[in-house]
Amino acid sequence: MSKIYAIANQKGGVGKTTTCVNLAASLVATKKRVLLVDLDPQGNATMGSGVDKSAVEESVYDVLTDRAAIADCLVVSEEGKYHVLPANGDLTAAEVEMLSLANKERRLDTVLKQVASQYDYILIDCPPSLNMLTLNALAACHGVIIPMQCEYYALEGLSALIGTINQIHEVLNPELKIEGILRTMYDPRNSLTNEVSAQLHEHFGDRVYRTCIPRNVRLAEAPSYGQPVLVYDRQSKGAMAYLALAGELLRRNEQGDAADSIQPETA
Ligand code: ADP
Numbered sequence: 001m002s003k004i005y006a007i008a009n010q011k012g013g014v015g016k017t018t019t020c021v022n023l024a025a026s027l028v029a030t031k032k033r034v035l036l037v038d039l040d041p042q043g044n045a046t047m048g049s050g051v052d053k054s055a056v057e058e059s060v061y062d063v064l065t066d067r068a069a070i071a072d073c074l075v076v077s078e079e080g081k082y083h084v085l086p087a088n089g090d091l092t093a094a095e096v097e098m099l100s101l102a103n104k105e106r107r108l109d110t111v112l113k114q115v116a117s118q119y120d121y122i123l124i125d126c127p128p129s130l131n132m133l134t135l136n137a138l139a140a141c142h143g144v145i146i147p148m149q150c151e152y153y154a155l156e157g158l159s160a161l162i163g164t165i166n167q168i169h170e171v172l173n174p175e176l177k178i179e180g181i182l183r184t185m186y187d188p189r190n191s192l193t194n195e196v197s198a199q200l201h202e203h204f205g206d207r208v209y210r211t212c213i214p215r216n217v218r219l220a221e222a223p224s225y226g227q228p229v230l231v232y233d234r235q236s237k238g239a240m241a242y243l244a245l246a247g248e249l250l251r252r253n254e255q256g257d258a259a260d261s262i263q264p265e266t267a
């Protein structure tokens, strides 16, 4: 069965898009079938996957507002070897338009169900706010991956996101959970980093990924070539880190599946 993860944090610049693109490419490297859904009107994940957002005729906007079928909007990232449901500036209008449509929080959920069986993983790149688009992502996914920088106000910002996740869990999506907290742009030489890391472990325990993504200039350069870092510079620390993250995510899932399949003992 496919697993759907939203990459979310209402703070901008924490590494959501970088994580979405590079985790998608890393999962493909382990032979998984992957769909990346770009849910940010900035279209950074689309461009970072080597898909020209201005040349896209039908995008996630058309899918969410019933103008097109999802199957007609999917494109292949030649660089990353995964599928992309692209986004561009049109998506800004969807936010408003969706308010007057039926099932406004479940629009993405409904369309992803139509293609989910074709993929092992679906990753949704969320915009930097807790708006209707992000709510759609949270209603459609099994878990949320939260990238964050270990800086002073990071934990404070998390509480609004956790509150929203808890609400969606109660009202819309009983399956929803925090899949993992990912430390990005990580610098272990900074003492604040270690302090925030310790607090994260205290709050979230084993939900904090062991893998940390280091600050790595190759990760910042790769998007301007429309390439995941695995294609741009396979040997870079950034590429290694995202491969490690994919490995950790797969292992967690296997362990989770094994735990689920243990039969309760009969008396
Ligand atoms: P978000 O999607 O949360 O707004 P991005 O993934 O776009 O964040 O990252 C913000 C900026 O930081 C981008 O310019 C990106 O290239 C850069 N960046 C992200 N992660 C790293 C990293 N680990 N090392 C260096 N630069 C990074």
Ligand code: MG
Binding pocket: 016, 017, 018, 040, 044, 126
């Ligand atoms: Mg982004």
